[in-house]
Amino acid sequence: MATGRGRLLQQHWRGLQALRLPPGGVGAAPGPAGFSLRQCAGRGRLRAEATAERSVSLDSMPSEVLLKIFSNLDAVTLLCTGCVNRRFYHLANDNFLWIRIYSAAFSPKRSNWKVNWVEKTAGSVNVLSVKDKEAGYWKKEYIAKQRARVRAALAQVLKPVNPYTGLPVKTKEAVRPRWHSLIAKYNLSNLTESTMIGGDRLLRIFCLCPGLLVGLWKREEELAFVMANLHFHQLVEKSTLGSATVPYELPPHTPLLDDNPEYGLHGYQLHIDMHSGGIFYLCGTFRNLFTKKGYIEDGYVKIVVISFKNNTEHLPLIGKVGLSWRTDIFDGCIKSCSIMDITLLDEYGKPFWCFSSPVCMRALGPSDGPSFLGQTSCVDYVDSEGKVHVELVWIKETEEYFIVSLVLYLRVAKINHWFGTAY
Known part of the structure; x- marks a missing residue:
């Protein structure tokens, strides 16, 4: 009579015999519903190929579908979408898209109206003035008006002037929340003895015009810190107007009238x-x-x-x-x-x-x-x-x-x- 441990070993052996692999190896082993593992793998490949055939790229969609998708984007995202390729650029210039954005951005603040002013205005303007305008007209109008709005807001902030310096008092407040553009470029190969202005036991400091202070560790000649010194005069324009690729350029100077040229500089x-x-x-x-x-x-x-x-x-x-x-x-x-x-x-x-x-x-x-x-x-x-x-x-x-x-x-x-x- 077999003991309890012997019965367990016999049951285990029978299980191994039932799962014994045929001569074909793993690929020919019995699988669920009478199919081999190789057959299941083959079906998986067919299913993946069928799924790949059914997948559709965004660029292959009809223009009507893309315009419907683009209609849910905000102005910044729509501008970025127009940079993807030539087709997206032309679709993202659609006047029907931009008239809705324009109407939403510059609609009057009247919350007691029963009719949605944005929908009503966009619909009426679409029929009257969208079709007879060139593509991108309302995008240009939107950008121009947004620039004018920002300039007006900055002018209001910068209105108070310091009586001692003649410069705006709230330059920091005007610059802080804005996107910054490239103000100046520097060549770090100019960190030579002629540009060194001082040092202590840990580092040496160099001055690069205009107003950049660079600190290098004495032992390893590695960068320790960088300090930028920016004058307030036209700092708002230099920081907000322009980009890293197209820096802001000062407007051409209009010569002033010298009321007494014989006297020289005065006042x-x-x-x-x-x-x-x-x-x-x-x-x-x-x-x-x-x-x-x-x-x-x-x-x-x-x-x-x-x-x-x-x-x-x-x-x-x-x-x-x-x-x-x-x-x-x-x-x-x-x-x-x-x-x-x-x-x-x-x-x-x-x-x-x-x-x-x-x-x-x-x-x-x-x-x-x-x-x-x-x-x-x-x-x-x-x-x-x-x-x-x-x-x-x-x-x-x-x-x-x-x-x-x-x-x-x-x-x-x-x-x-x-x-x-x-x-």
Whole structure:
């Protein structure tokens, strides 16, 4: 008599015998409903081929079906759809699609109407004016009106003007929610000794015009951080109008009338800031700046803002000057470096020269002035429109810098272009 374990082994053996594979191997093994596994695999391939034959690509659909699908898209998606291929471009230009979008975007806000104004207007306009317009007409109308709406909204935001700088007060609010375009291009191969402005024990910093600060680690020469310094003047236009492929270009300048060309430049106003990390070392406004006719040095017109000889004009820098930087792991402060912002307004109050850029003090040597003694340093900035030269003296007793000279050099070519006359 077989034991319990023996009965289990016999049942297991019978099961294996029943499932014993025929000579054909796995492909010939009995399958469900009397079919072999090979037959089932063959049917699976036929089913897949039949499914592939029945599948229809979107591009092979009739135009009427595609137009029905496109009618459910919003304006941005419809514009993107028109970039797929030539056929989609022509279909996405359909006036019947865009008149509905146009009517929905610019319909009057009347919630007490019983009839849907968008449907009613779209239907009536479709019959009256869609057929006699060229393809894409209502798309162009929609884009033009949206651009006008955005410009009007930005103009309203930028209406308040700072009385000291003559620039819009709410530039940050206007730029923040908008899509940004390409403002400037930089070549990182220009990170050479001539563009290095300072460093500390961890890194070196380089300045690329206009206003880009690049930090490289000293040991590995790898990128540590990038800081962009953008002046508020026309920042909204540069940031929102244009794209990465087609940057915004400034409109052509219309020459201003020089009411007294024999006198030279007069009635100019300068606003200068020197700051870093939210700390302002200098914030000053200078009015009624002028220069006499013919006062030219090497192609530049010289405007003296702070005279070395006039002690009453000298100004102190508040706090210890240094450019603060921070990464995810390290932070530091590079001595004698800061950010300089310059806004020069002409006699009509219009921005004549504007920039924001990192600058660094350079030691000149001990001062030999009659009214003060100390180490003298200078700060220089140069671009295609002008130069700035600042001289400072370190007062050891009070441990602060004093600006003893501030001079602007404006290119004669810039002045001639501004006024349309030869200076």
